[in-house]
Amino acid sequence: MTQPQIMTQTEFLHIVMPFKDKVFRLAKRLLVSREEAEDATQEVLLKLWNNKTKMSEYKNVEAFSMTMTKNFCLDKLKSKQAQNLKIVHSNYQDHNVSVQKQVELNDSLDWVGRIIEDLPEQQKMVIQLRDIEQYDYDEIAKMLDMNPTAIRVALSRARKTIREKLTNTHSYGIK
Amino acid sequence: MVLNNIEKLLEKYENGETTLQEEQQLKSYFSQETVAPHLEVYKPIFAYFLVNEKEQFTKDVPLKTKRTFNYTWISVAAVAVLFFGFYFGSPFSQEPSKEEQQMAFNQFKEAMQMVSSNLNKGTSSIGYLESIGKGTESVNYLDELNNPIQRIFK
Secondary structure, rough: OOOOOOOOOHHHHHHHHHHHHHHHHHHHHHHHOHHHHHHHHHHHHHHHHOOOHHHHHHOOOHHHHHHHHHHHHHHHHHHOOOOOOOOOHHHHOOOOOHHHHHHHHHHHHHHHHHHHHHHHHHHHHHHHHHHHHHOHHHHHHHHHOOOHHHHHHHHHHHHHHHHHHHHHOOOOOOO | OHHHHHHHHHHHOOOOOHHHHHHHHHHHHHHHOOOOOHHHHHHHHHHHHHHOOOOOOOOOOOEEEEEEOHHHHHHHHHHHHHHEEEHHHHHHHHHHHHHHHHHHHHHHHHHHHHHHHHHHHHHHHHHHHHHHHOOOOHHHHHHHHHHHHHHHOO
C-alpha cells in the first residue's frame, strides 16, 4: 500500500532555511521597504508550503522560489506604480574602521544603495543575484528567464552605471 | 595582489566577464583598509555587496497545517469510537440473569405504581369542574322568561 508522504513543518523549514534570506533580499531589492519585503517573503514561503505536495516535482526548489519572488514583487510594483515607496536602508557593522571613517563609509554605502535603487528592475535583479548572492550565470538565466548573454550585458551596464554615478556624486579622483 | 592584476580584473568585471572566483578576489582586495587612491571609488561598491550578503529574514512564517492533518486525527478518533463500541457493547448483547429480570420487573412495577398514584392525584384536582355544574343551575332562571312568553301566546 502506498501512502502519500506528508511533509512536516520541520522538513519544510529544513528545505526552505538555506534560501529564505535570499528570497527576502531579492524582495527587498525590488520593493525597497523592509516591511513589504518581509510580507512578500512570507507570501512566497506560504505559497510553497501550500504546494508542498508538488515540491518534490520541482528540480530546483531554490531557483523556483527565486522566480516566484521575482514575479510576486514585479506584480506588486506594477499594481502600485504611482505610490511612493518608503526607503529603508540596511544596517551594517564594520568593526575594523575608526568612527570617522565609518561615518564616511556609511555615507558612500548609502549612495551605492541609492544608485542601485535607480537602476532598471532587470539590472537591479542581476546585480542582486550575481554580486550579492553569487549565483552562476546558468542559475540566474533560469531564475530570470533570460539567456546568459543578456545577463552579462545587463550586468555590465549596471556595474558601469554604479561606478560612474558614484564617481560623480563623490568626485573621486580617478586617474 | 598586484595592482596591475586588480585593474585588469576590474575591467573584466565591468564587462561582465569575471568568474565568481575573480569577483571574490576583488571583494577581498577592496575590503582592505587602504587601496590604491585611483581605485578608491570601488571600495564602497564592494563593501556594499559584502554588507548586503548578510541581511537576514527574521520574521516567522505562520505555517497552517490543514486538511491532511485533520483527516489523520478524524480517522484516529473514528477508530477509537469503534473500539469503544466493541468493548462496552458486548455485555448488552448477553441474556440478562434471573436476578436482573426480577429487579427489572420490580423497578417496572414501582414505576407503574407511581404513575397510577399520581394519576389519582390528578383527578382530584379536576374537582373544580363540579362548580361549573352549579353555574349551570343558576342559569335556570332563564326558564322563567319562558312563562311570560307563553302567556303572550295564550
